[in-house]
Amino acid sequence: CERERERERERDRWCRRRLLQELGEQRIPFLSPTDPGFQQLWDASYSGLALRQAGALPEGLHERVQSALTTLRRRGCLLRDLVRVRDRDVFTAVSRALVGQPGCTYRYLDTRLFTIPWHCEEDEGQTSACKALWELNQFFCMDIQQYKNARGLKRKHSESENSGSQEVSKEESGSEKAEKDQMLEEKGERLEKEERKEGEEDSDSGQGCSHSSPSQPSPSSPVHFNITLINYMDPTSMTQLKEEPYYGMGKMAVGWHHDENLVPLSPVAVYSYSCPGETKSEGKKEYEEGASRVKEEAGGDEGTSKEEAEKEKTCWRVGLKVAWDIHTPGLALPLQSGDCYYMTDDLNRTHQHCVLAGDTARFSSTHRVAQCSTGTLEYIQKRCSEALENIHTDPETGTKSLRSLLPATLQHIEDIHNEVEFEWLRQYWFQGRRYARFCSWWSKPMEGLETDWKEMERMTQLLLAVVEDENSVQENRRDMAETLLNALTDRQQHRQTWRDRVVSNSIESYSVWSNMVERYMVEHNKVKNNRLDINRVESNRVKSNRVDINIVKGLQGCE
Numbered sequence: 001c002e003r004e005r006e007r008e009r010e011r012d013r014w015c016r017r018r019l020l021q022e023l024g025e026q027r028i029p030f031l032s033p034t035d036p037g038f039q040q041l042w043d044a045s046y047s048g049l050a051l052r053q054a055g056a057l058p059e060g061l062h063e064r065v066q067s068a069l070t071t072l073r074r075r076g077c078l079l080r081d082l083v084r085v086r087d088r089d090v091f092t093a094v095s096r097a098l099v100g101q102p103g104c105t106y107r108y109l110d111t112r113l114f115t116i117p118w119h120c121e122e123d124e125g126q127t128s129a130c131k132a133l134w135e136l137n138q139f140f141c142m143d144i145q146q147y148k149n150a151r152g153l154k155r156k157h158s159e160s161e162n163s164g165s166q167e168v169s170k171e172e173s174g175s176e177k178a179e180k181d182q183m184l185e186e187k188g189e190r191l192e193k194e195e196r197k198e199g200e201e202d203s204d205s206g207q208g209c210s211h212s213s214p215s216q217p218s219p220s221s222p223v224h225f226n227i228t229l230i231n232y233m234d235p236t237s238m239t240q241l242k243e244e245p246y247y248g249m250g251k252m253a254v255g256w257h258h259d260e261n262l263v264p265l266s267p268v269a270v271y272s273y274s275c276p277g278e279t280k281s282e283g284k285k286e287y288e289e290g291a292s293r294v295k296e297e298a299g300g301d302e303g304t305s306k307e308e309a310e311k312e313k314t315c316w317r318v319g320l321k322v323a324w325d326i327h328t329p330g331l332a333l334p335l336q337s338g339d340c341y342y343m344t345d346d347l348n349r350t351h352q353h354c355v356l357a358g359d360t361a362r363f364s365s366t367h368r369v370a371q372c373s374t375g376t377l378e379y380i381q382k383r384c385s386e387a388l389e390n391i392h393t394d395p396e397t398g399t400k401s402l403r404s405l406l407p408a409t410l411q412h413i414e415d416i417h418n419e420v421e422f423e424w425l426r427q428y429w430f431q432g433r434r435y436a437r438f439c440s441w442w443s444k445p446m447e448g449l450e451t452d453w454k455e456m457e458r459m460t461q462l463l464l465a466v467v468e469d470e471n472s473v474q475e476n477r478r479d480m481a482e483t484l485l486n487a488l489t490d491r492q493q494h495r496q497t498w499r500d501r502v503v504s505n506s507i508e509s510y511s512v513w514s515n516m517v518e519r520y521m522v523e524h525n526k527v528k529n530n531r532l533d534i535n536r537v538e539s540n541r542v543k544s545n546r547v548d549i550n551i552v553k554g555l556q557g558c559e
């Protein structure tokens with residue numbers, strides 16, 4: 001099955017390469033503010049996108065936020081993540097840190113990030129940095145609410161005013177572009193198909209922004225951003241930024257993606273801070289000038305010089321495209337320092353976005369409502385307690401035993417065991433315990449989770465002893481053995497994947513940790529040494545001493 005999946009992935013990769021080859025020098029059109037029809041395109045196909053220009057933020061907030069971002073960077077809190085893309089470990093081009101609600105985590109591209117809490121009590125510099133980001137977060141929560149309300153009202157109003165005739169006609173973007181469109185049409189269907197695959201594989205169409213939305217918030221419910229993912233990149237120190245492949249938008253700092261793991265239909269708010277280059281130092285003046293810029297750009301179809309269009313390219317921009325659609329032109333929105341943009345409604349689900357690098361270094365603070373029903377410390381601690389309820393310690397002898405041996409209970413415990421090991425402990429240590437250097441918040445809780453995990457290893461051992469005990473009178477020994485073997489085989493594979501990742505990336509702190517805890521692990525090979533023999537457990541009919549899960553399955557089939 002795994003081989004099958006791998007073959008399919010390989011096929012997808014091949015298709016993608018072919019289609020890009022076919023596209024050759026041609027590109028799908030995209031519009032920038034200096035292009036005719038930009039605003040119409042925005043209204044018609046990107047209406048979930050909103051720009052809040054720098055001037056709209058409260059006095060003083062820019063300075064506090066920008067100094068917070070530079071402080072975090074100076075203290076080494078921003079690091080490139082080693083994420084998993086198409087079964088490979090790759091470093092993100094941008095350096096990142098997660099700031100947010102204490103105990104909250106955010107998972108993307110198989111990587112769980114742990115928050116530096118908003119209310120951080122490490123040292124003064126850091127405390128005020130986190131506080132400024134919290135303040136920005138508060139502003140976004142309030143402002144996006146107002147924006148949503150205003151939009152709702154406007155929509156209602158226009159609906160009642162003229163029902164039906166609201167379609168904004170898409171302006172032709174020049175005959176050249178129309179011709180290009182036509183040529184691309186033929187290749188369109190295949191590329192669409194291809195893109196679908198890419199999106200699934202590339203990143204994030206997975207868990208978070210699912211198409212069914214169980215906890216859909218109603219449009220008017222208050223927005224509570226619980227985390228911000230901070231990004232930083234200095235393009236002058238990056239030699240290998242990828243070119244945006246479909247539209248020719250330029251160099252990408254972040255490739256096309258949907259944001260993962262968000263509460264369905266929740267908005268995202270982004271603050272963009274481009275560090276002043278050598279010649280620019282009047283940050284404040286920039287905001288003031290920025291205040292009238294986009295309105296002019298939006299309506300300013302005529303009279304825009306080539307120079308301006310060129311200037312746009314030196315700016316950082318956010319790129320947007322409709323997912324699975326090559327007919328609608330893409331959109332590239334330039335961001336001046338201090339500008340913010342919102343992705344609202346279902347924009348994140350129906351569209352993909354990318355970040356196009358400008359000339360200077362740039363930070364962004366991306367505020368999100370992370371789907372953290374299974375991603376908080378409180379959650380995992382509760383799960384661990386649930387598992388540990390099954391262990392009983394004799395108050396007199398101190399001997400430990402398992403309370404229930406029901407396969408369903410055992411399975412449940414093994415699931416929790418995997419969850420704490422792979423989703424928390426290994427994730428934490430794999431990232432080089434990066435937080436510990438500047439934030440001690442997670443150290444104690446992680447120790448606690450490790451203690452619980454060791455106890456779970458103990459439980460696995462106890463179960464093993466029961467299963468191996470030939471004198472045991474347990475009727476369901478065979479079921480128990482099967483549960484245990486399934487769990488161990490699965491865990492063993494998972495551990496191997498992590499070991500491989502660690503070896504190929506030489507993560508030192510992780511190795512130190514895993515060497516330390518290795519002796520607690522009930523390993524498949526140890527089980528072999530202990531000669532857990534499923535056939536002996538079942539009956540003496542088959543004379544094999546091997547632990548062989550296929551035999552278990554075979555026996556089951558015979559029943």
Ligand SMILES: O=C(O)CCC(=O)C(=O)O
Pocket residue numbers: 229231254259270272318353354355363364366
């Ligand atoms: O930096 C930005 O404007 C957005 C970054 C982004 O898309 C992300 O971090 O998911």
Ligand SMILES: [Fe+2]
Pocket residue numbers: 257258259353
């Ligand atoms: Fe994003």
